[in-house]
Amino acid sequence: MNTLHLYNTLSNKIEPFEPITPKHVGIYVCGPTVYGPPHLGHVRGPIVFDVLRKYLILQGNKVRYVRNITDVGHLVGDADEGEDKLAKQAKVEQLEPMEVAQAYTDSYNWVMDKINVLKPSIEPRATGHIIEQIEMIQTIIDKGLAYEVNGSVYFDVMAYSEQQHYGQLSGRVLEDLQAGAGNQSRSLEGQDEKRSANDFALWKRASAEHIMQWSSPWGKGFPGWHIECSAMSARYLGDHFDIHGGGMDLLFPHHECEIAQSTAAHNHAPAKYWVHHNMITINGQKMAKSLGNGIMVEQLFKGDHPLLAQAFGPMTLRFFVLQAHYRGTLDFSNDALLAAQKGWQRMQTAFKLLNNLPTVHEGATIEADDLLAAVVSSLNDDLNTPQVIASLFELARRINLVNDGKATMTEATKATMKSLVVDYCQGVLGLVSEDAGAGDGLADAMDIIMALRGQAKADKNWGLSDQIRDALKAKGFEIKDGKDGTTWNKL
RNA sequence: GGUCGGAUGGCCGAGUGGCUAGGCACGGGUCUGCAAAACCCUUUACAGCGGUUCGAAUCCGCUUCCGACCUCCA
Numbered sequence A: 001m002n003t004l005h006l007y008n009t010l011s012n013k014i015e016p017f018e019p020i021t022p023k024h025v026g027i028y029v030c031g032p033t034v035y036g037p038p039h040l041g042h043v044r045g046p047i048v049f050d051v052l053r054k055y056l057i058l059q060g061n062k063v064r065y066v067r068n069i070t071d072v073g074h075l076v077g078d079a080d081e082g083e084d085k086l087a088k089q090a091k092v093e094q095l096e097p098m099e100v101a102q103a104y105t106d107s108y109n110w111v112m113d114k115i116n117v118l119k120p121s122i123e124p125r126a127t128g129h130i131i132e133q134i135e136m137i138q139t140i141i142d143k144g145l146a147y148e149v150n151g152s153v154y155f156d157v158m159a160y161s162e163q164q165h166y167g168q169l170s171g172r173v174l175e176d177l178q179a180g181a182g183n184q185s186r187s188l189e190g191q192d193e194k195r196s197a198n199d200f201a202l203w204k205r206a207s208a209e210h211i212m213q214w215s216s217p218w219g220k221g222f223p224g225w226h227i228e229c230s231a232m233s234a235r236y237l238g239d240h241f242d243i244h245g246g247g248m249d250l251l252f253p254h255h256e257c258e259i260a261q262s263t264a265a266h267n268h269a270p271a272k273y274w275v276h277h278n279m280i281t282i283n284g285q286k287m288a289k290s291l292g293n294g295i296m297v298e299q300l301f302k303g304d305h306p307l308l309a310q311a312f313g314p315m316t317l318r319f320f321v322l323q324a325h326y327r328g329t330l331d332f333s334n335d336a337l338l339a340a341q342k343g344w345q346r347m348q349t350a351f352k353l354l355n356n357l358p359t360v361h362e363g364a365t366i367e368a369d370d371l372l373a374a375v376v377s378s379l380n381d382d383l384n385t386p387q388v389i390a391s392l393f394e395l396a397r398r399i400n401l402v403n404d405g406k407a408t409m410t411e412a413t414k415a416t417m418k419s420l421v422v423d424y425c426q427g428v429l430g431l432v433s434e435d436a437g438a439g440d441g442l443a444d445a446m447d448i449i450m451a452l453r454g455q456a457k458a459d460k461n462w463g464l465s466d467q468i469r470d471a472l473k474a475k476g477f478e479i480k481d482g483k484d485g486t487t488w489n490k491l
Numbered sequence B: 001g002g003u004c005g006g007a008u009g010g011c012c013g014a015g016u017g018g019c020u021a022g023g024c025a026c027g028g029g030u031c032u033g034c035a036a037a038a039c040c041c042u043u044u045a046c047a048g049c050g051g052u053u054c055g056a057a058u059c060c061g062c063u064u065c066c067g068a069c070c071u072c073c074a
Helices: A041-058 A085-093 A097-114 A126-142 A157-163 A227-237 A248-266 A297-302 A314-322 A334-356 A369-380 A385-403 A411-428 A442-458 A462-474
Strands: A005-008 A013-016 A024-029 A062-067 A146-149 A152-155 A200-205 A221-223 A241-247 A271-277 A280-282 A330-332 A477-482 A485-490
Touching: A005 A271, A024 A041, A024 A227, A041 A062, A041 A097, A041 A241, A041 A271, A041 A314, A041 A411, A062 A227, A085 A097, A097 A297, A126 A146, A126 A152, A126 A200, A126 A221, A126 A227, A126 A248, A152 A248, A157 A248, A200 A248, A227 A241, A227 A248, A241 A248, A248 A271, A297 A314, A314 A330, A314 A334, A314 A385, A330 A334, A334 A385, A334 A411, A369 A385, A369 A411, A385 A411, A442 A462, A442 A477, A442 A485, A462 A477
Parallel strands: A024 A062, A024 A241, A241 A271, A280 A330
Antiparallel strands: A005 A013, A146 A152, A152 A200, A200 A221, A477 A485
16 A cells, blocks of 8 residues: 555544645544553553554654543442542542552553653643533533533433434444443443433532542532543644544443534534554453453563563563554463564564675665565555564564675665664664663673673683573573674573 | 454464465574574465355355453553
8 A cells, every 4th residue: 555544443444544634643542541550451552553653753744642641530330339430549548639640640651651652742631621621511511412410411312313423433323222231230320310321421410528529510520531532632633633542442432422522512523533453362361350360561571470471571562562453452471472572582683783784786686675665555554563573574584694695785775674674663663672781881791791701711611601601691681602702681 | 132343373463365474382404612592494274064256264144162342441
């Protein structure tokens, strides 16, 4: 494909991507609800949309990327009387709600940095946009598509569906949504206040002991759990922007409600393209608290989890995520992670050779134009990163051939290869080498040890050289004797 | 129950009406004090049963199994 195409959930088709305003792209991605430490599920979306964003930038677009922090509003599911998730966690920990939100926002962003996800252009918080949400709710009420009951405001789905198509995004039909949902034990507070079971809260009245609450035209309360994204996306990207992203689990009801709210308020749909990534599984099973198989990102980095035999670095995680297409489920397991880690190491090793490779003026036996074309084409085809990675492995193979003197290339080919490594591997895919020991003096210290061991080897003092090697290995440093000297890396 | 997705070689995971995905593991080789690493090579698998077709893993139907969503979720 010659231009970027994306799968649009709105049409269930792959469509050519054309910005509303040429060379300017607005992206809104649903960020985390910050009431717990980041787990593996939190990582996929940011990586996928980071690749999309970086690719759009490489193509010369100016991108405004908005990813929110939800620090209020989501109701607790299990018969908790509509308590705010954050407030609940706060009581448990005896902290201020904002303290909880801050701590988990920080740990989320720490993970984002580790996995080389670019910071959002704007990272708005739901609590910082209460006024915008109230204004939007008022607009919807004024249009007769929402109603107030006892200090709560509900969106009137039936009234809305008389003018607009409710269910367009998720493919749901209103009649099918009536009753009969699988989880019959689900009885939410305020259900009897609604005119229809499909109506959803825009604003909820807060009880006195509810910690997070704000004044509104309808009394003290807090926003419903869809309105924040509608209000914040409109504020920072306008009421009609290019791409709205998120996980498939948000498709219904969250995104469907967003469309309904925004359409009700602005008379047209908010986003042109809706892009959804699929979920992750652990050893083939859904990751869920109830199954006890949730893996926190920090546990992965430390290897501190029963399902993990070792630690895996941030780049291995990123590489692993990108080795699968974003619309398919992705299965985590120790073996799969291990395979990704080894593959990524091999790729890095080859790419590091590139700068020092010799070139020829004529009689070159390999080129790289075909790989560049393949990479671009794969990205254009709905961000097919697995195919991009396959092409990069072929690049690694060719680099190794030249390095081994089994093939030759021109300076122009070398330049193309550099572009593949710098612009696409490091740039778009965001896969950068983790240089162990950079800047903390470790490298210098290791150089000294390597020199001493080199002397022992020169003296054929194998006992000492092996002892050094084994001792370092025990501390997590791997020693490799190559033909051009000894190298090391941190495992 | 309703709606929507999947089932690919030992593992992960692309693709798709006829042409090698790729990675990891396994195996063979090069290199090497040993080891590890690195590098090269490693010859087709698509749930089952029907159907359409010159030809299907790829399209259609049925069956079995798995999963997601149905107002907690990335």
